[in-house]
Amino acid sequence: MTNRLGNGQVSTMMRNDKYITKCPNCGEKVKWTYTDRGTKVAIDLTLVAIQQNIKGGAAIITPDGKLVIGSLAMAGAKDSIQGYTSHASTCRNRRRV
Numbered sequence: 001m002t003n004r005l006g007n008g009q010v011s012t013m014m015r016n017d018k019y020i021t022k023c024p025n026c027g028e029k030v031k032w033t034y035t036d037r038g039t040k041v042a043i044d045l046t047l048v049a050i051q052q053n054i055k056g057g058a059a060i061i062t063p064d065g066k067l068v069i070g071s072l073a074m075a076g077a078k079d080s081i082q083g084y085t086s087h088a089s090t091c092r093n094r095r096r097v
């Protein structure tokens, strides 16, 4: 495959290989990704919006790997950030390993 970025470098985006698998606990489809701190996390496939605040009960991983804690918001809401919900917080059959 030809790389047409023009700078001779292969995009590092490819390095952050996300792949889809099934959650071993609930069978839901999840995608594995890494936070910017290198932690491997399972995320849900649906993009959600969140308003950042410390009291929020939701955690999302933004597309660039930042973990954001806050409250779920309407898509496009003021000051909302889009990202993917950590599957650990939505898994309906969560258990300790």
Ligand SMILES: [Zn+2]
Pocket (backbone or CB within 6 Å): 023, 024, 025, 026, 027, 028, 087, 090, 091, 092, 093, 094
């Ligand atoms: Zn699950």
